[in-house]
Amino acid sequence: MEEAGFGSRYWPSVLILGVGLAVVTYAYMTLRMGSISRPGPGAFPLVLGLFMTATGVVSTLTIAWKSRAGELPARVVQPDEEEQERFDLKVALFVILALGVFALFVENFGLAPAIFAQIFITASIGNKLSWTARLLLAAGAAAAATLMFAVLLSVPVPIVKWPFGR
Amino acid sequence: MNDILSNVVLGLSVALSWQGLLYCAFGVVMGMIVGVLPGLGALAAISILFPVTYHIEPGFALIMIAGIYYGTSYGGKITAILMNVPGETDAAVICLDGYPMARQGRAGVALLLTTLAAFGGAAIGIVITIIFSPAISKVALAFGSPEYFALMTLGLFATTAMSDSAASKSLGMAAFGIVLGLVGVDVDSGADRFTFGLLTLKDGISLVVVAMGVFGVAELIMSYNSKMLPVNSVTMRSMLPTRDDLRRIVSPILRGTGVGAFFGALPGTGATVSTFIAYGLERGVAKDKSRFGKGAVEGLTAPEAAANSASITSFIPTLMLGVPGSASMALILSLLIVHGIAPGPRLILDHPQVVWGLIMSFWVGNLILVILNIPLIGVWVRLLRIPTSYMYPMIMMFISIGTYSIRLNVVDVGLVVLSGLFGIWARRAGFPLGPLLLGYVLGPLLEEHFRRTLVLSGGDPAAFISSKLAMVVYAIILFLSVWKIMARMRNRKLVALS
Numbered sequence: 001m002e003e004a005g006f007g008s009r010y011w012p013s014v015l016i017l018g019v020g021l022a023v024v025t026y027a028y029m030t031l032r033m034g035s036i037s038r039p040g041p042g043a044f045p046l047v048l049g050l051f052m053t054a055t056g057v058v059s060t061l062t063i064a065w066k067s068r069a070g071e072l073p074a075r076v077v078q079p080d081e082e083e084q085e086r087f088d089l090k091v092a093l094f095v096i097l098a099l100g101v102f103a104l105f106v107e108n109f110g111l112a113p114a115i116f117a118q119i120f121i122t123a124s125i126g127n128k129l130s131w132t133a134r135l136l137l138a139a140g141a142a143a144a145a146t147l148m149f150a151v152l153l154s155v156p157v158p159i160v161k162w163p164f165g166r
Numbered sequence: 167m168n169d170i171l172s173n174v175v176l177g178l179s180v181a182l183s184w185q186g187l188l189y190c191a192f193g194v195v196m197g198m199i200v201g202v203l204p205g206l207g208a209l210a211a212i213s214i215l216f217p218v219t220y221h222i223e224p225g226f227a228l229i230m231i232a233g234i235y236y237g238t239s240y241g242g243k244i245t246a247i248l249m250n251v252p253g254e255t256d257a258a259v260i261c262l263d264g265y266p267m268a269r270q271g272r273a274g275v276a277l278l279l280t281t282l283a284a285f286g287g288a289a290i291g292i293v294i295t296i297i298f299s300p301a302i303s304k305v306a307l308a309f310g311s312p313e314y315f316a317l318m319t320l321g322l323f324a325t326t327a328m329s330d331s332a333a334s335k336s337l338g339m340a341a342f343g344i345v346l347g348l349v350g351v352d353v354d355s356g357a358d359r360f361t362f363g364l365l366t367l368k369d370g371i372s373l374v375v376v377a378m379g380v381f382g383v384a385e386l387i388m389s390y391n392s393k394m395l396p397v398n399s400v401t402m403r404s405m406l407p408t409r410d411d412l413r414r415i416v417s418p419i420l421r422g423t424g425v426g427a428f429f430g431a432l433p434g435t436g437a438t439v440s441t442f443i444a445y446g447l448e449r450g451v452a453k454d455k456s457r458f459g460k461g462a463v464e465g466l467t468a469p470e471a472a473a474n475s476a477s478i479t480s481f482i483p484t485l486m487l488g489v490p491g492s493a494s495m496a497l498i499l500s501l502l503i504v505h506g507i508a509p510g511p512r513l514i515l516d517h518p519q520v521v522w523g524l525i526m527s528f529w530v531g532n533l534i535l536v537i538l539n540i541p542l543i544g545v546w547v548r549l550l551r552i553p554t555s556y557m558y559p560m561i562m563m564f565i566s567i568g569t570y571s572i573r574l575n576v577v578d579v580g581l582v583v584l585s586g587l588f589g590i591w592a593r594r595a596g597f598p599l600g601p602l603l604l605g606y607v608l609g610p611l612l613e614e615h616f617r618r619t620l621v622l623s624g625g626d627p628a629a630f631i632s633s634k635l636a637m638v639v640y641a642i643i644l645f646l647s648v649w650k651i652m653a654r655m656r657n658r659k660l661v662a663l664s
Contacts, residue, residue, distance in 0.1 A: 012595065016338035023345055031357060037625030041357040044613040045348055052341045059334035087590065091390045095383065095562070096583050102566040103579040115563055122559040125390065129555050137556060141563050153221040155571045 009063055017056025023049030094125045110161040111150055116142040170296060173522050180523025181530050185226050193230035194531045197237020198538055201253050202245060202546055203389075203557065208238040208254065209603075210385045212497050213377035214561065217568035224505035225520040229527040231501055235494055236477045236528070239437065240284055240535045243470060244546055247276045248400075256437040256473040259445045259465075266461035274404030274543075279415055279463055280470040281539040287423045287471030288532045291478030294427050295525055299514060303486040306511035311622065312630050315615040316639035317489045318608045321433040322601065325492065327646040328439055331598045339597050343605025344612065346371055354617065366577050373500050373606055375569060375578050379585020380592070380599050382565045387590060390558060400543050415467040418448050422468030423475040430476030431483060433491040437476040444472035478528055485513055485521055488611070493600035496607035 027033075027045035034040025098121040105114035119138040123129050129137070149155045180186050200211035211234050219227035242254025247264035260280065267276040309317075326336035349360040350370030361367040422444040429440035448468045449458050458465045481498075483489050488509035490496040502509050507517055514521045538546070569582045592599055623629030631637050 012332070012335055012338070012597070016334060016341075019338070019342060019345075026360065031359060032355070035625065036620060036627075037623075039617045039620050041352040041355045041359060044616055045345070045359065047616070048341060048344055048348075052338065055334055055337050055341070059332070087388060087594065088391050092387045092587075092590070095387050095390075095586075098562060099383075099566055099579055099583050102570075103576040106566075106570055107576060111567070115567070118566060119559045119563060122562045123555060125558075126555070128553065137559060141559060145563055145567055149567050149571065153218065153571075155221070155567075155574075157571070157574065 009067065010060060013056050013059040013063060015056075016052055017060065020049050020052025020054075020056055024053060025049075091125055094121060098122045106157065108161070108163040110158040112142045112146050112159050115145045169300070173300070173518070174296065174526065176518060177522030177524075177526030180225060180519050181229070181526035185223070186229060186523065186527060187530060189222065189226045189230040190233050190527045190530045191534055193233020194237035194240075194534050195538070197234040197239075198241040198535070198546065199549065200234070201238035201241020201243075201257075202549055203253060206385050206389065206561070207381065208235050208494055209377065209497070209600075210381040211238060212494060213374060214382045214564045214568060216374045216377070216497065216501070217571050219501060220504070220572065224502065224507055225517075225523050227501060227505065228498070228520060228524050229531075231498055232481070232524060232527070233531045235498070236288065236474065236531065237535060239473050239477055240281070240539055241546070243280045243284075244277065244543075245550065247273055247280070248398075248547070248550070256441050256469075256477075258438075259441040259469040262445065262459055263462050263465040266459065267463075267466065270461055271404075272461065273398070274400050274402075275407045275411060276461075276463075276466060277400060277543055278405040278407060278540060279411060279467050281536060283415065283419045283422065283467035283470040284474040284539075285532055285536050286419045287426055287474035288478055288528065290420075290423045291427055291430070291475035292525065292528045292532075294475075295478055295482055295528075299482055299486055299521070299525070302482060303511040303514045306487050309487075309511070309635070310633070311615040311618040312633055312636045313639075314487075314489075315612065315619055315630060316636040317433075317487060318612050318615070320639050320643055321489050321491060322604060322608060323643045323646055324433045325601050325604055327650040328436075331596055333647070333650050335597050336601045339592070339599065340601035340605035343602040344609035346376065346602075347373075347606040347609030348613070366575070369573075371581065372572055372578060373497075373603075374572055375581045376585050376606065377497060377603060378565055378569055379582040379587075380589030380602065382561070383582060383586030384589030384593065386558060386561055386565070387586065388593070390554060398547075400547050402541065402543075405540065405543070411463050414463050418464040418468035419471040421447060421451075422471035425468075426472030426475035427479045429472075430479035431491075433483060433489060436480055436492045436495075437473045440472040440476040441469035444468040474532075481524070485509065485524075486511060488513070490604065490607065493603040496604045500607050 023045055027042045027049055031042025031045065032040035033042045033046065098118045101121060102114045102118040105117055116138045119141040120134055123134040123137050146159050150157060150159050181190065196211060196215060197208070200206050200208065212231055215231070215234060219231060222230070238254050239256050242252055242257035243260045243264065245251045245253040246257040246260040247268050250261050250265040252258040252261055264276045264280070267273065322337075322340045326333055326340060345360070347370075349367055351357070351361075351368055352359055358368065425444040425447060426437070426440040429443065430436060445465055445468060448462075448464045449455055452458065452462070452464060480491050480495055483491055484495040484499055488499065488511075490499045499509050502513075507513065507520065565582065566579060569578050570576065572578060589599060592602075619629050620627075623632075631640060
């Protein structure tokens with residue numbers, strides 16, 4: 001168990017404060033404020049940014065005041081700690097890779113190859129399935145996706161396409 | 167009375183058409199599947215299937231998305247009873263008495279009783295919705311911009327007050343959601359806001375992309391490694407309750423329904439909160455409190471009835487006022503906006519077939535859910551045995567095609583990845599994501615009423631509190647904020663002591 005330093009206790013409030021100040025600055029520098037009876041595009045963002053800034057300031061001050069009074073526990077308890085332990089970097093990288101491959105393939109090779117490649121990658125996470133199962137799952141998904149989106153819902157996307165030398 | 171009858175007939179003509187039945191059945195089945203899968207929630211399911219609705223008529227799209235929403239609550243209880251793992255947040259309370267019943271060999275009975283309770287709660291919820299919706303829309307027709315501004319602010323604050331996170335974190339997320347909603351061209355003046363000169367940001371950031379990322383992708387990554395426990399099969403014969411069971415559940419169902427119907431219609435509270443209140447109430451009125459937590463049928467049925475009546479009545483403020491009470495309702499509201507239907511009190515007058523068709527489809531959906539949960543229960547238990555390695559790639563497929571099909575733009579797929587990473591970071595840092603979505607949907611409406619209030623009053627800030635209703639609403643906001651701060655302080659002290 002780590003001790004909570006200045007950072008881990010204050011950073012959420014400081015973050016809110018920072019985003020609030022950024023919104024205020026952006027609204028003030030680039031958008032027209034208008035008048036109070038004719039508010040321009042910048043008026044609402046300005047009010048919102050000020051509200052965020054105020055929230056950040058109040059919450060920072062509350063924490064500072066309470067930690068001086070010794071009312072805060074040594075460590076900030078997160079409500080969903082079990083959730084945190086389940087994060088797996090490998091799963092995340094595979095999922096991002098699969099989405100990236102889909103984005104790359106869908107416009108160059110068509111919907112069916114894009115889904116095939118993507119499902120093949122996703123099904124390979126953790127090496128739980130045999131190669132045959134992965135190929136079958138990917139082929140089945142490609143067929144199902146084509147039928148559902150391209151045929152039934154008629155989404156205008158090519159099913160198969162050859163990008164080189166048309 | 168005649169009015170009610172003609173509305174019911176109009177609604178049935180939509181709900182019982184073949185498309186109505188088809189989309190309703192599809193929605194509730196999807197809801198059941200997602201409900202049964204732990205880790206994936208109603209919000210993930212609604213966002214993942216949202217793009218599909220772009221290609222459907224708005225009335226049927228609404229019926230389908232609503233089916234997903236209340237279907238998840240039926241599905242969530244199955245894993246709660248069989249494995250002590252709530253498939254859905256409103257099913258967390260069901261674990262308390264449901265799992266002990268399963269360990270006593272009464273899993274079948276628990277599944278049957280919760281299904282009866284769910285149907286009972288939903289049925290009364292539907293009747294309440296049919297009776298009160300027209301009246302509420304009539305009152306709301308008199309509301310002006312100051313009242314709407316107040317009500318929407320209340321919606322945001324109430325969600326904040328009800329979340330487990332620190333008030334500053336929820337408010338920060340709600341405000342950040344509003345900022346995200348501001349990105350793009352301002353309709354009023356034509357000025358670019360927060361686009362940083364990027365062409366793709368001119369149309370704004372799509373809500374579906376954000377929701378799909380922070381719920382769909384993030385939940386997929388987080389729950390991929392969750393272990394499925396082996397479960398025994400459930401037969402129809404094992405579902406037979408005793409006469410004592412049936413006698414005991416009648417009043418808990420009625421009390422639970424009342425609690426759910428009330429809290430469902432309020433902003434910010436919704437189904438999950440009402441299940442905890444219903445459980446507490448049953449414990450409070452019970453003569454023998456020691457039975458609770460050991461398989462008391464009262465503690466099982468009251469929360470289930472509450473969750474289901476709340477999920478029906480939460481449609482009242484969403485559709486009649488255009489003020490969603492929760493993140494799921496915000497998504498449902500945005501579905502109407504996407505289809506060019508303005509939500510608010512005029513909705514029921516301008517598009518009666520959409521509103522009444524939806525309300526009557528609740529009957530269809532809940533009847534299908536009863537069939538899915540009693541004779542077909544074995545199918546769902548078998549679904550629990552399918553490894554995630556087969557299930558999750560399919561969800562990936564819906565996420566990617568869904569995102570791409572919104573604008574046929576691969577940039578959106580990249581934005582989904584970014585929002586997914588943001589969602590994971592926010593979860594780990596304890597920032598709640600519900601307020602983000604609610605802020606996003608309410609932001610543009612909030613700004614419209616903000617400007618209109620100032621324009622119509624000639625720039626008088628006092629206009630915001632000029633009406634009695636607005637003043638009452640701000641008083642409630644103040645009360646909620648104080649209450650939240652006090653509750654947090656008590657919690658902190660408890661943590662410090664332990």
